[in-house]
Amino acid sequence: MRVFRYRLHRLFVGLTVGAALVGPVIPAHAVPPNTGKPATGSPKPADNPIDAELAEAMRTAPTPAEWPNSNYARLLDLGNVTIKPDGTVVARYRLTYKLFNSRERDRLGEVNLAYNASYQSVHVVSARTIKKDGTVINVDPNDIRTTSPFSDFQLYDDTESVSFSMPALEDECLIDYTWEETTRPLVMPGQFTNYWGFSGVEPVGISRLVMHVPADKPLKYKIYNDDALKPTLTTSLDGKTKTYTWERSHLNPVEVEPAMPSSPEVFSWLEVSSLNSWQDIAKWFWDLQQPQAKPSDAIRKTVAQLTAGKKTDEEKARAIYNWVADRTRYVALLFGISAYKPHLASDVHDKLYGDCKDKANLLITMLGLAGIKAYPVLLNREDHQKVDQGLPRLEAFDHCIAFAEIGGKEVWLDATQELCAYGDIPYDERGSCALVIRDGKGEFKTIPTFSPDQNSTDVSTHVALQPDGSAHLDMTLTLNGALAQEMREAARSRTPDQRKEMVQLMAQKFSTGATLKDFSLPDGKDKEGVFVIKMTLQAPNFAKKSGKLLIMPLEIGSDTESQSNPYVKETRVWPIVEDENSQTHTVTTITLPDGFTLEDAPSDVNLAGPLQEFHRAFVKSSDGKTVTTTSSVVSHSGRTPATDYAKVRGYYADLLKTTDEQLVLKKAN
Numbered sequence: 001m002r003v004f005r006y007r008l009h010r011l012f013v014g015l016t017v018g019a020a021l022v023g024p025v026i027p028a029h030a031v032p033p034n035t036g037k038p039a040t041g042s043p044k045p046a047d048n049p050i051d052a053e054l055a056e057a058m059r060t061a062p063t064p065a066e067w068p069n070s071n072y073a074r075l076l077d078l079g080n081v082t083i084k085p086d087g088t089v090v091a092r093y094r095l096t097y098k099l100f101n102s103r104e105r106d107r108l109g110e111v112n113l114a115y116n117a118s119y120q121s122v123h124v125v126s127a128r129t130i131k132k133d134g135t136v137i138n139v140d141p142n143d144i145r146t147t148s149p150f151s152d153f154q155l156y157d158d159t160e161s162v163s164f165s166m167p168a169l170e171d172e173c174l175i176d177y178t179w180e181e182t183t184r185p186l187v188m189p190g191q192f193t194n195y196w197g198f199s200g201v202e203p204v205g206i207s208r209l210v211m212h213v214p215a216d217k218p219l220k221y222k223i224y225n226d227d228a229l230k231p232t233l234t235t236s237l238d239g240k241t242k243t244y245t246w247e248r249s250h251l252n253p254v255e256v257e258p259a260m261p262s263s264p265e266v267f268s269w270l271e272v273s274s275l276n277s278w279q280d281i282a283k284w285f286w287d288l289q290q291p292q293a294k295p296s297d298a299i300r301k302t303v304a305q306l307t308a309g310k311k312t313d314e315e316k317a318r319a320i321y322n323w324v325a326d327r328t329r330y331v332a333l334l335f336g337i338s339a340y341k342p343h344l345a346s347d348v349h350d351k352l353y354g355d356c357k358d359k360a361n362l363l364i365t366m367l368g369l370a371g372i373k374a375y376p377v378l379l380n381r382e383d384h385q386k387v388d389q390g391l392p393r394l395e396a397f398d399h400c401i402a403f404a405e406i407g408g409k410e411v412w413l414d415a416t417q418e419l420c421a422y423g424d425i426p427y428d429e430r431g432s433c434a435l436v437i438r439d440g441k442g443e444f445k446t447i448p449t450f451s452p453d454q455n456s457t458d459v460s461t462h463v464a465l466q467p468d469g470s471a472h473l474d475m476t477l478t479l480n481g482a483l484a485q486e487m488r489e490a491a492r493s494r495t496p497d498q499r500k501e502m503v504q505l506m507a508q509k510f511s512t513g514a515t516l517k518d519f520s521l522p523d524g525k526d527k528e529g530v531f532v533i534k535m536t537l538q539a540p541n542f543a544k545k546s547g548k549l550l551i552m553p554l555e556i557g558s559d560t561e562s563q564s565n566p567y568v569k570e571t572r573v574w575p576i577v578e579d580e581n582s583q584t585h586t587v588t589t590i591t592l593p594d595g596f597t598l599e600d601a602p603s604d605v606n607l608a609g610p611l612q613e614f615h616r617a618f619v620k621s622s623d624g625k626t627v628t629t630t631s632s633v634v635s636h637s638g639r640t641p642a643t644d645y646a647k648v649r650g651y652y653a654d655l656l657k658t659t660d661e662q663l664v665l666k667k668a669n
Contacts, residue, residue, distance in 0.1 A: 053076065071100055072104050073100070073203045079092070079208070089182070089183040092178065096175065110163070111164050113162045113163070115161070122162045122180070127177035129168050131170060137167050143165065144164045155347065155348075187339075193272065195269065195395045197268070198269060198270070199225075199267050199268040201256055202253055204251040205249065205250065206247065207248050209246045211243070212241050215242050217274060219274055220272070221246075221273075221391070225268050226269075230246075264385050278392045278435060279441060282435060283442075299349050307320070307370050317413075318423075322422060324363045325415045328352050330356075331354060333356070342360070343361075357376070359416055360400045360413075372404055376401075377435065379398075379433070379434035380397055382428060388444040411423055421527035433446055434446070452582060454481050456479075457477070458476075458584075463588065467595070469542060469545045470539060471542035473511065473514070473536065474535075474536055476533070478532050482580065491523055492523060492524030500521075507535065511537065518536040548666055551665075552662060554616075567645070567649045575640060590627050599665055602618065602661040612635050613634045616629065
């Protein structure tokens with residue numbers, strides 16, 4: 001669930017995160033991306049009447065009072081897909097939402113239908129808003145626009161989208177639109193794969209997928225998290241077409257809880273594939289990628305320059321990886337949106353930009369010239385499910401990287417991540433079930449997760465306390481792993497003045513009213529090793545003075561003083577999931593002011609929950625002049641069943657008891 005990393009990110013950077021610690025995402029087909037320039041639709045007479053299915057959906061639609069925690073309902077989610085004998089796919093989709101309030105207007109009201117013009121076309125059949133009083137306002141056809149979001153990049157000008165803005169949105173109105181998508185058989189001729197999500201975080205009226213398939217075309221399907229979902233199958237009178245229909249109706253919203261499993265584990269969904277095995281995808285992509293990995297003279301020259309004087313394969317690979325990651329700009333397109341075939345390595349090398357598959361292909365090509373064999377890898381960055389246990393389908397992947405065995409070690413190389421050092425891998429890719437493709441054959445391998453010490457934060461603080469409660473603080477923060485990656489990105493995107501402001505915000509997190517006297521914050525350009533922040537603070541309010549007493553926090557940097565229990569519900573539906581190993585270690589040493597002695601100090605603490613543990617120790621120096629508090633918070637990746645929810649809540653309840661404990665000094669008479 002990454003609770004500790006998120007807390008520390010807020011602590012160190014002062015950035016906000018979403019209200020929910022973790023929650024499933026809405027199925028991809030159910031909510032369009034929120035992009036596109038808004039357009040004003042003018043009221044027009046309705047030229048498409050309310051059909052019977054929509055009328056029934058409107059009659060049975062839930063009210064906001066029925067689902068006070070939902071912002072909208074998905075009344076109709078319909079797909080009618082026809083696979084023609086030549087492999088052409090013609091699909092008609094319809095989405096109808098009922099808005100409960102204003103919170104989802106911007107997202108649902110801006111519709112963006114992305115497609116690849118090299119093998120797809122999209123046509124909007126109808127789009128309209130139905131107001132609460134029944135007034136129908138159609139989207140003006142002149143406001144439906146086709147754009148190329150990446151038109152500035154010549155290699156990706158086939159990536160297009162049809163966009164429009166829904167007019168006259170108000171509470172309890174309906175958004176209703178239908179579009180048709182035609183896919184020509186250029187990607188995997190004769191094959192078809194698809195995904196369909198039924199349930200979501202919103203109430204659902206009807207979600208239905210209908211597929212018309214040539215009778216002689218084998219089709220496999222697999223249903224997840226819904227034993228009641230069964231297809232109906234009919235055959236045309238001439239025996240040439242089979243029609244599969246999957247439908248679910250009146251679905252309640254999926255309960256959202258902190259640290260719950262990912263959406264594929266909790267939503268009702270379906271995958272369809274005509275492929276025999278994952279090896280079909282491996283061979284297909286290999287045949288696409290290999291012809292594009294041809295080195296040009298310019299690439300040979302670059303590799304020669306980069307590897308000159310380098311003796312080991314690791315030195316050569318590091319130099320090549322850094323060049324591709326740093327010098328070749330990343331165009332952030334999901335795998336497949338810009339087609340699936342990588343562009344020629346020479347084009348990417350010369351133009352110095354590329355999407356994930358293009359950067360991976362260039363990296364593989366350049367490593368090959370250095371005598372290092374590397375291979376393409378397909379994965380899903382956010383979904384860490386066991387992909388190999390599902391049906392083979394292209395939708396299982398959204399990213400492409402490279403893999404090599406260098407110096408006797410397995411090395412994962414994501415050249416889109418210019419802030420990741422050679423041999424490192426972004427935290428959101430760790431744990432992914434990845435398809436490594438060697439010589440046309442695929443092998444699933446799990447990208448290693450961080451160990452706790454690889455994903456760590458160490459905070460060392462020396463506090464020179466004054467009799468009036470003010471203090472001089474010298475702090476060193478050493479970050480490793482996920483937080484180091486994020487901090488590099490945060491620092492690299494800021495100017496020197498903005499970096500100073502960022503550290504000033506951190507200072508306020510450590511002591512209210514603290515003034516930054518000096519600091520050292522890397523600019524993020526050095527990707528190697530740990531990320532170290534140093535700061536010197538003057539804290540006028542470090543300790544509270546009460547008569548002869550000084551009362552102050554025990555430690556700095558663990559964030560236990562701002563800890564809250566994320567598990568406020570009495571009961572639990574889903575298992576509790578921790579998807580990262582991490583640890584935070586703090587050492588806070590306080591030099592007592594002259595004339596003060598230790599009046600009261602808490603006992604040591606050792607807490608252990610199902611997935612976390614907390615330890616704190618307190619030591620007084622032999623001369624009584626300093627006191628040191630050491631603490632550690634460790635999170636272990638894994639999951640705890642809902643039946644053990646009480647143990648998780650109990651751990652946090654015990655942890656909260658330690659947050660009010662303070663150090664008390666007394667001035668001698």
